[in-house]
Amino acid sequence: MALLNETWHLRSRARQCSATGTPFIEGQPIVTAIFPDPESSGYLRKDFLEEAWKLRADEDETPFSSWRTTYSPVAITENPQTVTKQGAEDLLRSLVEEDQEHTENTRYILALMLERQKLLRETDSQPTSGGTLRIYEHRKTGEVFIVKDPNIPLDQVEKIQEEVMLLLSPQPMALDAERTPEAAPGGSALAPATPSPEHIQPQ
Numbered sequence: 001m002a003l004l005n006e007t008w009h010l011r012s013r014a015r016q017c018s019a020t021g022t023p024f025i026e027g028q029p030i031v032t033a034i035f036p037d038p039e040s041s042g043y044l045r046k047d048f049l050e051e052a053w054k055l056r057a058d059e060d061e062t063p064f065s066s067w068r069t070t071y072s073p074v075a076i077t078e079n080p081q082t083v084t085k086q087g088a089e090d091l092l093r094s095l096v097e098e099d100q101e102h103t104e105n106t107r108y109i110l111a112l113m114l115e116r117q118k119l120l121r122e123t124d125s126q127p128t129s130g131g132t133l134r135i136y137e138h139r140k141t142g143e144v145f146i147v148k149d150p151n152i153p154l155d156q157v158e159k160i161q162e163e164v165m166l167l168l169s170p171q172p173m174a175l176d177a178e179r180t181p182e183a184a185p186g187g188s189a190l191a192p193a194t195p196s197p198e199h200i201q202p203q
Contacts, residue, residue, distance in 0.1 A: 009096040010034070010045040012074045013142035018046035019056075024071040032123075033066040034135065034144065045144060047071075065135050067123040074141050087168050088114055089138075096145050104150045109157075109164050111136050111147045120145070 013032060016023045024030060024047070031053040037044045043064060050068070092110040095103045111134070114120040120136040123144075127133075132149040152160060 008042055008099055008146045009093055010043065010144035010146070012138075013045075013069075013071065014047040015073075017049040017052050019048055019052040022049060022052075024049070026072055028071045030069060030071045031066055032069055032137070032142075032144070033063040034146075035061055035063050043146065065124040065126055067137075069123075069137065069142075072142075088117075089119065091167060092145060093143075096147065104148050105152055105156075105160050106164055106167070107147050108134075108150055108152065109160050111145060113164070125149070 013030070014024075017030075029050045031048045031050055033046050033048065033053075034043045035046065053066075088110055092107060092114065095107045095110070111120060115122060115136065118139065120138055122134055123137050124135045125132055126135070130148070131151070134147050134149050136145045136147060137143070138145075
């Protein structure tokens with residue numbers, strides 16, 4: 001199996017041009033390109049100065065995907081208040097790295113959620129023999145996530161969203177099945193709150 005944490009979840013943008021070795025400057029236009037990895041079934045990421053990208057020869061390797069972006073240094077710390085967003089990010093990272101077929105729907109819904117929250121942006125989509133691959137870039141860290149579009153039927157979207165929200169929710173307090181109302185403080189039964197997940201429609 002390929003080293004999935006290096007080929008489907010591609011780490012943050014480089015600090016220097018892959019072609020010239022010139023350090024990037026904050027705010028500078030650069031080109032990010034994804035190439036097939038000759039040693040695995042996944043992909044490699046390279047970042048280029050815009051000028052160096054334009055000077056590539058016709059015989060140079062053809063990228064699987066490429067897009068223009070702006071270089072910014074990766075933030076070292078994250079805001080501890082963004083607990084829910086960070087939880088969704090961590091879950092997506094984990095599932096993309098594991099790359100299990102049964103999590104394709106969940107990965108796609110997570111990517112849509114994070115895109116709606118302006119944390120991810122879809123930079124490209126590429127058709128393959130196995131289906132369409134959507135390429136997302138993290139707006140802050142520059143990480144790239146390659147996510148397969150599972151073409152979820154509309155009548156199943158809400159159910160999958162609810163399953164994802166349960167994965168992101170704190171574990172509900174365990175209640176004894178035989179506990180009586182009198183056993184609860186104040187003589188009232190305890191009931192867990194029902195989450196109200198945001199409804200997300202696929203683009």
